[in-house]
Amino acid sequence: MxxxxxxxxxxxxxxxxxxxxxxxxxxxxxxxxxxxxxxxxxxxxxxxxxxxxxxxxxxxxxxxxxxxxxxxxxxxxxxxxxxxxxxxxxxxxxxxxxxxxxQIKLTSTMPEFDESMSAYEKLLIAKKVFNIPKAEGDFELGKELYIDDCQLCHGKQGRGKEGSDTPPLAGQYTEYMTKQIQDFASGERWHEYAEDMFEDMEAEEIQAIMAYLSEMDD
Ligand code: HEC
Ligand code: HEC
The missing domain is CATH 1.10.760.10 (Cytochrome c-like domain)
Incomplete structure:
Protein backbone atom coordinates (compact mmCIF):
# COMPACT_ATOMS: atom_id res chain seq x y z
CA MET A 1 0.00 0.00 0.00
CA GLN A 103 1.62 40.44 -26.58
CA ILE A 104 1.72 44.19 -25.80
CA LYS A 105 1.00 46.12 -28.97
CA LEU A 106 2.32 49.65 -29.34
CA THR A 107 1.38 51.76 -32.35
CA SER A 108 3.71 54.26 -34.01
CA THR A 109 0.99 56.79 -34.88
CA MET A 110 -1.86 58.28 -32.91
CA PRO A 111 -5.12 56.63 -34.01
CA GLU A 112 -8.30 58.63 -34.69
CA PHE A 113 -10.26 58.99 -31.51
CA ASP A 114 -13.86 57.91 -31.31
CA GLU A 115 -16.12 60.79 -30.17
CA SER A 116 -17.71 58.58 -27.54
CA MET A 117 -14.40 57.87 -25.80
CA SER A 118 -13.75 59.27 -22.37
CA ALA A 119 -10.65 61.35 -21.69
CA TYR A 120 -9.26 58.42 -19.72
CA GLU A 121 -9.71 55.98 -22.61
CA LYS A 122 -7.95 58.44 -24.91
CA LEU A 123 -5.10 58.79 -22.43
CA LEU A 124 -4.65 55.01 -22.30
CA ILE A 125 -4.43 54.83 -26.08
CA ALA A 126 -2.05 57.78 -26.27
CA LYS A 127 0.25 56.10 -23.77
CA LYS A 128 0.75 53.20 -26.17
CA VAL A 129 1.87 55.38 -29.05
CA PHE A 130 5.58 54.97 -29.46
CA ASN A 131 7.78 56.23 -32.25
CA ILE A 132 11.55 56.17 -32.57
CA PRO A 133 12.80 59.67 -33.43
CA LYS A 134 14.55 59.84 -36.81
CA ALA A 135 18.21 59.05 -36.35
CA GLU A 136 20.83 61.10 -38.15
CA GLY A 137 22.86 59.31 -40.78
CA ASP A 138 23.03 58.33 -44.44
CA PHE A 139 19.66 56.69 -45.08
CA GLU A 140 20.57 55.31 -48.54
CA LEU A 141 23.81 53.74 -47.31
CA GLY A 142 21.96 52.34 -44.32
CA LYS A 143 19.33 50.78 -46.55
CA GLU A 144 22.00 49.14 -48.71
CA LEU A 145 23.91 47.77 -45.71
CA TYR A 146 20.73 46.58 -44.03
CA ILE A 147 19.49 44.73 -47.10
CA ASP A 148 22.90 43.12 -47.71
CA ASP A 149 23.82 42.18 -44.17
CA CYS A 150 20.86 42.22 -41.81
CA GLN A 151 17.60 41.66 -43.64
CA LEU A 152 18.00 37.89 -43.99
CA CYS A 153 17.48 37.43 -40.26
CA HIS A 154 15.90 40.66 -39.00
CA GLY A 155 13.29 40.75 -41.76
CA LYS A 156 12.40 42.97 -44.70
CA GLN A 157 10.65 45.55 -42.56
CA GLY A 158 13.11 45.21 -39.68
CA ARG A 159 10.39 43.62 -37.62
CA GLY A 160 11.82 40.15 -37.40
CA LYS A 161 10.04 37.29 -39.08
CA GLU A 162 6.86 35.45 -38.30
CA GLY A 163 7.66 32.49 -36.07
CA SER A 164 11.32 33.44 -35.68
CA ASP A 165 12.85 34.43 -32.37
CA THR A 166 15.26 36.92 -33.93
CA PRO A 167 14.46 40.32 -32.43
CA PRO A 168 12.93 43.16 -34.47
CA LEU A 169 15.19 46.18 -34.90
CA ALA A 170 12.62 48.68 -36.21
CA GLY A 171 10.91 50.17 -33.16
CA GLN A 172 13.90 49.63 -30.90
CA TYR A 173 15.84 52.63 -29.55
CA THR A 174 18.77 53.88 -31.63
CA GLU A 175 21.01 54.48 -28.60
CA TYR A 176 20.31 51.02 -27.19
CA MET A 177 21.07 49.25 -30.48
CA THR A 178 24.24 51.26 -31.01
CA LYS A 179 25.45 50.09 -27.60
CA GLN A 180 24.53 46.48 -28.41
CA ILE A 181 26.51 46.62 -31.65
CA GLN A 182 29.53 47.89 -29.69
CA ASP A 183 29.05 44.97 -27.30
CA PHE A 184 28.82 42.51 -30.22
CA ALA A 185 31.99 43.93 -31.77
CA SER A 186 33.92 43.70 -28.50
CA GLY A 187 32.63 40.20 -27.76
CA GLU A 188 30.83 41.39 -24.60
CA ARG A 189 27.53 40.09 -26.03
CA TRP A 190 27.08 37.19 -28.42
CA HIS A 191 25.76 37.68 -31.97
CA GLU A 192 26.05 35.22 -34.80
CA TYR A 193 28.90 36.13 -37.23
CA ALA A 194 29.72 39.16 -35.09
CA GLU A 195 33.43 39.00 -36.00
CA ASP A 196 32.61 39.32 -39.69
CA MET A 197 29.80 41.81 -39.38
CA PHE A 198 30.50 44.25 -36.60
CA GLU A 199 34.21 44.26 -35.84
CA ASP A 200 35.22 46.34 -38.82
CA MET A 201 32.07 48.38 -39.14
CA GLU A 202 32.68 52.14 -39.15
CA ALA A 203 30.67 54.29 -36.75
CA GLU A 204 29.30 56.04 -39.84
CA GLU A 205 27.97 52.75 -41.22
CA ILE A 206 26.29 51.84 -37.95
CA GLN A 207 24.75 55.31 -37.83
CA ALA A 208 23.52 54.83 -41.42
CA ILE A 209 21.79 51.55 -40.52
CA MET A 210 20.21 53.30 -37.52
CA ALA A 211 18.92 56.10 -39.78
CA TYR A 212 17.29 53.50 -42.02
CA LEU A 213 15.78 51.53 -39.13
CA SER A 214 14.41 54.63 -37.41
CA GLU A 215 12.33 55.33 -40.51
CA MET A 216 11.20 51.72 -40.87
CA ASP A 217 9.46 52.26 -37.56
CA ASP A 218 6.96 54.77 -39.02
C1 HEC B 1 22.35 35.24 -39.15
C2 HEC B 1 21.24 36.01 -38.64
C3 HEC B 1 21.49 37.47 -38.32
C4 HEC B 1 22.03 38.47 -39.12
C5 HEC B 1 22.54 38.33 -40.55
C6 HEC B 1 22.01 39.68 -38.33
N1 HEC B 1 21.47 39.42 -37.09
FE1 HEC B 1 21.28 40.75 -35.55
N2 HEC B 1 20.58 39.30 -34.34
C7 HEC B 1 20.37 37.98 -34.70
C8 HEC B 1 19.97 37.23 -33.55
C9 HEC B 1 19.63 35.74 -33.53
C10 HEC B 1 19.94 38.13 -32.46
C11 HEC B 1 19.67 37.80 -30.99
C12 HEC B 1 20.99 37.46 -30.36
C13 HEC B 1 20.86 36.88 -28.96
O1 HEC B 1 20.26 35.81 -28.87
O2 HEC B 1 21.31 37.51 -28.02
C14 HEC B 1 20.32 39.42 -33.00
C15 HEC B 1 20.39 40.59 -32.24
C16 HEC B 1 20.68 41.85 -32.76
C17 HEC B 1 20.59 43.09 -32.02
C18 HEC B 1 20.16 43.25 -30.57
C19 HEC B 1 18.66 43.49 -30.51
C20 HEC B 1 18.14 43.64 -29.11
O3 HEC B 1 16.93 43.84 -28.95
O4 HEC B 1 18.93 43.59 -28.16
C21 HEC B 1 20.97 44.09 -32.86
C22 HEC B 1 21.05 45.58 -32.54
C23 HEC B 1 21.29 43.47 -34.13
N3 HEC B 1 21.09 42.11 -34.04
C24 HEC B 1 21.73 44.17 -35.24
C25 HEC B 1 22.04 43.58 -36.45
C26 HEC B 1 22.52 44.32 -37.59
C27 HEC B 1 22.70 45.84 -37.64
C28 HEC B 1 22.76 43.40 -38.58
C29 HEC B 1 23.33 43.66 -39.96
C30 HEC B 1 24.57 44.41 -40.02
C31 HEC B 1 22.40 42.08 -38.06
N4 HEC B 1 21.98 42.23 -36.76
C32 HEC B 1 22.48 40.90 -38.76
C33 HEC B 1 20.54 37.45 -35.98
C34 HEC B 1 21.13 38.10 -37.05
C1 HEC C 1 17.06 49.08 -12.97
C2 HEC C 1 16.58 49.04 -14.34
C3 HEC C 1 16.04 47.74 -14.89
C4 HEC C 1 15.03 46.94 -14.34
C5 HEC C 1 14.22 47.16 -13.08
C6 HEC C 1 14.86 45.85 -15.28
N1 HEC C 1 15.71 45.99 -16.35
FE1 HEC C 1 15.74 44.83 -18.02
N2 HEC C 1 17.27 45.94 -18.79
C7 HEC C 1 17.83 47.03 -18.18
C8 HEC C 1 18.92 47.53 -19.02
C9 HEC C 1 19.84 48.70 -18.72
C10 HEC C 1 18.97 46.70 -20.17
C11 HEC C 1 19.92 46.80 -21.36
C12 HEC C 1 21.09 45.88 -21.12
C13 HEC C 1 22.16 46.01 -22.16
O1 HEC C 1 22.53 47.13 -22.52
O2 HEC C 1 22.62 44.98 -22.63
C14 HEC C 1 17.90 45.70 -19.99
C15 HEC C 1 17.62 44.72 -20.91
C16 HEC C 1 16.58 43.82 -20.81
C17 HEC C 1 16.21 42.84 -21.82
C18 HEC C 1 16.85 42.64 -23.17
C19 HEC C 1 16.06 43.34 -24.26
C20 HEC C 1 16.58 43.07 -25.64
O3 HEC C 1 16.04 43.66 -26.59
O4 HEC C 1 17.50 42.27 -25.78
C21 HEC C 1 15.15 42.12 -21.32
C22 HEC C 1 14.41 40.99 -22.01
C23 HEC C 1 14.85 42.66 -20.01
N3 HEC C 1 15.73 43.69 -19.73
C24 HEC C 1 13.84 42.19 -19.19
C25 HEC C 1 13.57 42.69 -17.92
C26 HEC C 1 12.55 42.16 -17.05
C27 HEC C 1 11.63 41.00 -17.43
C28 HEC C 1 12.59 42.87 -15.89
C29 HEC C 1 11.76 42.65 -14.63
C30 HEC C 1 11.84 41.35 -14.02
C31 HEC C 1 13.63 43.87 -16.04
N4 HEC C 1 14.20 43.73 -17.28
C32 HEC C 1 13.95 44.83 -15.09
C33 HEC C 1 17.44 47.60 -16.98
C34 HEC C 1 16.46 47.12 -16.13
Whole structure:
Protein backbone atom coordinates (compact mmCIF):
# COMPACT_ATOMS: atom_id res chain seq x y z
CA MET A 1 0.00 0.00 0.00
CA UNK A 2 2.77 2.40 0.97
CA UNK A 3 4.51 1.74 -2.31
CA UNK A 4 1.39 2.49 -4.32
CA UNK A 5 0.95 5.75 -2.43
CA UNK A 6 4.55 6.66 -3.09
CA UNK A 7 4.16 6.02 -6.79
CA UNK A 8 0.93 8.04 -6.81
CA UNK A 9 2.65 10.94 -5.07
CA UNK A 10 5.47 10.82 -7.58
CA UNK A 11 3.10 10.87 -10.53
CA UNK A 12 1.17 13.74 -8.98
CA UNK A 13 4.26 15.81 -8.33
CA UNK A 14 5.58 15.18 -11.83
CA UNK A 15 2.32 16.27 -13.41
CA UNK A 16 2.10 19.44 -11.30
CA UNK A 17 5.67 20.40 -12.17
CA UNK A 18 4.87 19.76 -15.80
CA UNK A 19 1.65 21.77 -15.60
CA UNK A 20 3.50 24.68 -14.00
CA UNK A 21 5.96 24.69 -16.85
CA UNK A 22 3.40 25.17 -19.56
CA UNK A 23 0.73 27.20 -17.82
CA UNK A 24 0.79 30.79 -18.95
CA UNK A 25 -0.87 33.35 -16.75
CA UNK A 26 -0.98 36.81 -18.30
CA UNK A 27 -2.26 38.40 -15.08
CA UNK A 28 0.71 37.00 -13.23
CA UNK A 29 2.95 38.31 -16.03
CA UNK A 30 1.43 41.77 -15.65
CA UNK A 31 1.92 41.67 -11.91
CA UNK A 32 5.59 40.69 -12.14
CA UNK A 33 6.10 43.35 -14.77
CA UNK A 34 5.38 46.04 -12.18
CA UNK A 35 8.97 45.61 -11.01
CA UNK A 36 10.37 45.74 -14.54
CA UNK A 37 8.22 48.77 -15.33
CA UNK A 38 10.43 50.93 -13.11
CA UNK A 39 12.91 50.90 -15.99
CA UNK A 40 11.23 49.32 -19.02
CA UNK A 41 7.91 51.17 -18.62
CA UNK A 42 4.40 50.06 -17.78
CA UNK A 43 3.80 48.98 -21.38
CA UNK A 44 7.32 47.68 -21.97
CA UNK A 45 8.01 50.81 -24.00
CA UNK A 46 11.47 51.25 -22.50
CA UNK A 47 12.77 54.57 -21.32
CA UNK A 48 15.43 57.20 -20.83
CA UNK A 49 15.98 57.49 -24.54
CA UNK A 50 17.07 53.89 -24.91
CA UNK A 51 19.03 53.38 -21.74
CA UNK A 52 16.25 50.85 -21.09
CA UNK A 53 15.23 48.91 -24.21
CA UNK A 54 11.72 48.37 -25.43
CA UNK A 55 10.36 44.94 -24.49
CA UNK A 56 6.80 45.30 -25.82
CA UNK A 57 6.11 43.03 -28.76
CA UNK A 58 9.49 41.29 -28.80
CA UNK A 59 9.21 37.57 -29.67
CA UNK A 60 8.28 35.52 -26.63
CA UNK A 61 11.10 33.01 -27.15
CA UNK A 62 13.61 35.86 -27.49
CA UNK A 63 12.51 37.50 -24.21
CA UNK A 64 12.72 34.16 -22.39
CA UNK A 65 16.16 33.43 -23.82
CA UNK A 66 17.51 36.87 -22.85
CA UNK A 67 16.19 36.64 -19.28
CA UNK A 68 17.91 33.27 -18.92
CA UNK A 69 21.13 34.73 -20.34
CA UNK A 70 20.99 37.56 -17.78
CA UNK A 71 20.27 35.08 -14.99
CA UNK A 72 23.23 32.94 -15.98
CA UNK A 73 25.33 36.10 -16.43
CA UNK A 74 26.17 35.11 -19.98
CA UNK A 75 24.80 38.49 -20.92
CA UNK A 76 26.16 40.84 -18.30
CA UNK A 77 24.40 43.98 -17.23
CA UNK A 78 24.59 45.68 -13.84
CA UNK A 79 21.11 47.26 -13.77
CA UNK A 80 19.45 43.93 -14.64
CA UNK A 81 21.36 41.98 -12.01
CA UNK A 82 19.15 42.60 -8.96
CA UNK A 83 16.06 41.56 -10.96
CA UNK A 84 17.24 38.64 -13.04
CA UNK A 85 18.21 36.14 -10.39
CA UNK A 86 16.55 33.03 -8.94
CA UNK A 87 15.30 34.76 -5.80
CA UNK A 88 13.58 37.68 -7.54
CA UNK A 89 12.61 35.91 -10.73
CA UNK A 90 12.25 32.12 -10.47
CA UNK A 91 12.32 30.22 -13.77
CA UNK A 92 8.65 29.29 -13.33
CA UNK A 93 7.66 33.00 -13.63
CA UNK A 94 9.50 33.57 -16.89
CA UNK A 95 6.99 32.06 -19.38
CA UNK A 96 4.08 34.19 -18.09
CA UNK A 97 6.17 37.35 -17.95
CA UNK A 98 7.54 36.80 -21.47
CA UNK A 99 4.06 36.05 -22.82
CA UNK A 100 2.69 39.23 -21.21
CA UNK A 101 5.43 41.47 -22.64
CA UNK A 102 5.33 39.86 -26.04
CA GLN A 103 1.62 40.44 -26.58
CA ILE A 104 1.72 44.19 -25.80
CA LYS A 105 1.00 46.12 -28.97
CA LEU A 106 2.32 49.65 -29.34
CA THR A 107 1.38 51.76 -32.35
CA SER A 108 3.71 54.26 -34.01
CA THR A 109 0.99 56.79 -34.88
CA MET A 110 -1.86 58.28 -32.91
CA PRO A 111 -5.12 56.63 -34.01
CA GLU A 112 -8.30 58.63 -34.69
CA PHE A 113 -10.26 58.99 -31.51
CA ASP A 114 -13.86 57.91 -31.31
CA GLU A 115 -16.12 60.79 -30.17
CA SER A 116 -17.71 58.58 -27.54
CA MET A 117 -14.40 57.87 -25.80
CA SER A 118 -13.75 59.27 -22.37
CA ALA A 119 -10.65 61.35 -21.69
CA TYR A 120 -9.26 58.42 -19.72
CA GLU A 121 -9.71 55.98 -22.61
CA LYS A 122 -7.95 58.44 -24.91
CA LEU A 123 -5.10 58.79 -22.43
CA LEU A 124 -4.65 55.01 -22.30
CA ILE A 125 -4.43 54.83 -26.08
CA ALA A 126 -2.05 57.78 -26.27
CA LYS A 127 0.25 56.10 -23.77
CA LYS A 128 0.75 53.20 -26.17
CA VAL A 129 1.87 55.38 -29.05
CA PHE A 130 5.58 54.97 -29.46
CA ASN A 131 7.78 56.23 -32.25
CA ILE A 132 11.55 56.17 -32.57
CA PRO A 133 12.80 59.67 -33.43
CA LYS A 134 14.55 59.84 -36.81
CA ALA A 135 18.21 59.05 -36.35
CA GLU A 136 20.83 61.10 -38.15
CA GLY A 137 22.86 59.31 -40.78
CA ASP A 138 23.03 58.33 -44.44
CA PHE A 139 19.66 56.69 -45.08
CA GLU A 140 20.57 55.31 -48.54
CA LEU A 141 23.81 53.74 -47.31
CA GLY A 142 21.96 52.34 -44.32
CA LYS A 143 19.33 50.78 -46.55
CA GLU A 144 22.00 49.14 -48.71
CA LEU A 145 23.91 47.77 -45.71
CA TYR A 146 20.73 46.58 -44.03
CA ILE A 147 19.49 44.73 -47.10
CA ASP A 148 22.90 43.12 -47.71
CA ASP A 149 23.82 42.18 -44.17
CA CYS A 150 20.86 42.22 -41.81
CA GLN A 151 17.60 41.66 -43.64
CA LEU A 152 18.00 37.89 -43.99
CA CYS A 153 17.48 37.43 -40.26
CA HIS A 154 15.90 40.66 -39.00
CA GLY A 155 13.29 40.75 -41.76
CA LYS A 156 12.40 42.97 -44.70
CA GLN A 157 10.65 45.55 -42.56
CA GLY A 158 13.11 45.21 -39.68
CA ARG A 159 10.39 43.62 -37.62
CA GLY A 160 11.82 40.15 -37.40
CA LYS A 161 10.04 37.29 -39.08
CA GLU A 162 6.86 35.45 -38.30
CA GLY A 163 7.66 32.49 -36.07
CA SER A 164 11.32 33.44 -35.68
CA ASP A 165 12.85 34.43 -32.37
CA THR A 166 15.26 36.92 -33.93
CA PRO A 167 14.46 40.32 -32.43
CA PRO A 168 12.93 43.16 -34.47
CA LEU A 169 15.19 46.18 -34.90
CA ALA A 170 12.62 48.68 -36.21
CA GLY A 171 10.91 50.17 -33.16
CA GLN A 172 13.90 49.63 -30.90
CA TYR A 173 15.84 52.63 -29.55
CA THR A 174 18.77 53.88 -31.63
CA GLU A 175 21.01 54.48 -28.60
CA TYR A 176 20.31 51.02 -27.19
CA MET A 177 21.07 49.25 -30.48
CA THR A 178 24.24 51.26 -31.01
CA LYS A 179 25.45 50.09 -27.60
CA GLN A 180 24.53 46.48 -28.41
CA ILE A 181 26.51 46.62 -31.65
CA GLN A 182 29.53 47.89 -29.69
CA ASP A 183 29.05 44.97 -27.30
CA PHE A 184 28.82 42.51 -30.22
CA ALA A 185 31.99 43.93 -31.77
CA SER A 186 33.92 43.70 -28.50
CA GLY A 187 32.63 40.20 -27.76
CA GLU A 188 30.83 41.39 -24.60
CA ARG A 189 27.53 40.09 -26.03
CA TRP A 190 27.08 37.19 -28.42
CA HIS A 191 25.76 37.68 -31.97
CA GLU A 192 26.05 35.22 -34.80
CA TYR A 193 28.90 36.13 -37.23
CA ALA A 194 29.72 39.16 -35.09
CA GLU A 195 33.43 39.00 -36.00
CA ASP A 196 32.61 39.32 -39.69
CA MET A 197 29.80 41.81 -39.38
CA PHE A 198 30.50 44.25 -36.60
CA GLU A 199 34.21 44.26 -35.84
CA ASP A 200 35.22 46.34 -38.82
CA MET A 201 32.07 48.38 -39.14
CA GLU A 202 32.68 52.14 -39.15
CA ALA A 203 30.67 54.29 -36.75
CA GLU A 204 29.30 56.04 -39.84
CA GLU A 205 27.97 52.75 -41.22
CA ILE A 206 26.29 51.84 -37.95
CA GLN A 207 24.75 55.31 -37.83
CA ALA A 208 23.52 54.83 -41.42
CA ILE A 209 21.79 51.55 -40.52
CA MET A 210 20.21 53.30 -37.52
CA ALA A 211 18.92 56.10 -39.78
CA TYR A 212 17.29 53.50 -42.02
CA LEU A 213 15.78 51.53 -39.13
CA SER A 214 14.41 54.63 -37.41
CA GLU A 215 12.33 55.33 -40.51
CA MET A 216 11.20 51.72 -40.87
CA ASP A 217 9.46 52.26 -37.56
CA ASP A 218 6.96 54.77 -39.02
C1 HEC B 1 17.06 49.08 -12.97
C2 HEC B 1 16.58 49.04 -14.34
C3 HEC B 1 16.04 47.74 -14.89
C4 HEC B 1 15.03 46.94 -14.34
C5 HEC B 1 14.22 47.16 -13.08
C6 HEC B 1 14.86 45.85 -15.28
N1 HEC B 1 15.71 45.99 -16.35
FE1 HEC B 1 15.74 44.83 -18.02
N2 HEC B 1 17.27 45.94 -18.79
C7 HEC B 1 17.83 47.03 -18.18
C8 HEC B 1 18.92 47.53 -19.02
C9 HEC B 1 19.84 48.70 -18.72
C10 HEC B 1 18.97 46.70 -20.17
C11 HEC B 1 19.92 46.80 -21.36
C12 HEC B 1 21.09 45.88 -21.12
C13 HEC B 1 22.16 46.01 -22.16
O1 HEC B 1 22.53 47.13 -22.52
O2 HEC B 1 22.62 44.98 -22.63
C14 HEC B 1 17.90 45.70 -19.99
C15 HEC B 1 17.62 44.72 -20.91
C16 HEC B 1 16.58 43.82 -20.81
C17 HEC B 1 16.21 42.84 -21.82
C18 HEC B 1 16.85 42.64 -23.17
C19 HEC B 1 16.06 43.34 -24.26
C20 HEC B 1 16.58 43.07 -25.64
O3 HEC B 1 16.04 43.66 -26.59
O4 HEC B 1 17.50 42.27 -25.78
C21 HEC B 1 15.15 42.12 -21.32
C22 HEC B 1 14.41 40.99 -22.01
C23 HEC B 1 14.85 42.66 -20.01
N3 HEC B 1 15.73 43.69 -19.73
C24 HEC B 1 13.84 42.19 -19.19
C25 HEC B 1 13.57 42.69 -17.92
C26 HEC B 1 12.55 42.16 -17.05
C27 HEC B 1 11.63 41.00 -17.43
C28 HEC B 1 12.59 42.87 -15.89
C29 HEC B 1 11.76 42.65 -14.63
C30 HEC B 1 11.84 41.35 -14.02
C31 HEC B 1 13.63 43.87 -16.04
N4 HEC B 1 14.20 43.73 -17.28
C32 HEC B 1 13.95 44.83 -15.09
C33 HEC B 1 17.44 47.60 -16.98
C34 HEC B 1 16.46 47.12 -16.13
C1 HEC C 1 22.35 35.24 -39.15
C2 HEC C 1 21.24 36.01 -38.64
C3 HEC C 1 21.49 37.47 -38.32
C4 HEC C 1 22.03 38.47 -39.12
C5 HEC C 1 22.54 38.33 -40.55
C6 HEC C 1 22.01 39.68 -38.33
N1 HEC C 1 21.47 39.42 -37.09
FE1 HEC C 1 21.28 40.75 -35.55
N2 HEC C 1 20.58 39.30 -34.34
C7 HEC C 1 20.37 37.98 -34.70
C8 HEC C 1 19.97 37.23 -33.55
C9 HEC C 1 19.63 35.74 -33.53
C10 HEC C 1 19.94 38.13 -32.46
C11 HEC C 1 19.67 37.80 -30.99
C12 HEC C 1 20.99 37.46 -30.36
C13 HEC C 1 20.86 36.88 -28.96
O1 HEC C 1 20.26 35.81 -28.87
O2 HEC C 1 21.31 37.51 -28.02
C14 HEC C 1 20.32 39.42 -33.00
C15 HEC C 1 20.39 40.59 -32.24
C16 HEC C 1 20.68 41.85 -32.76
C17 HEC C 1 20.59 43.09 -32.02
C18 HEC C 1 20.16 43.25 -30.57
C19 HEC C 1 18.66 43.49 -30.51
C20 HEC C 1 18.14 43.64 -29.11
O3 HEC C 1 16.93 43.84 -28.95
O4 HEC C 1 18.93 43.59 -28.16
C21 HEC C 1 20.97 44.09 -32.86
C22 HEC C 1 21.05 45.58 -32.54
C23 HEC C 1 21.29 43.47 -34.13
N3 HEC C 1 21.09 42.11 -34.04
C24 HEC C 1 21.73 44.17 -35.24
C25 HEC C 1 22.04 43.58 -36.45
C26 HEC C 1 22.52 44.32 -37.59
C27 HEC C 1 22.70 45.84 -37.64
C28 HEC C 1 22.76 43.40 -38.58
C29 HEC C 1 23.33 43.66 -39.96
C30 HEC C 1 24.57 44.41 -40.02
C31 HEC C 1 22.40 42.08 -38.06
N4 HEC C 1 21.98 42.23 -36.76
C32 HEC C 1 22.48 40.90 -38.76
C33 HEC C 1 20.54 37.45 -35.98
C34 HEC C 1 21.13 38.10 -37.05
Missing amino acids: FKILLVLCLILSITTVYAEEIEIDLDLGEEINEVCAGCHGEYGQGGKNGEYPRLAGLPEAYIKAQIHLFKEEKRKNMPMRPYANDRELPDSDIPSLAAFLS
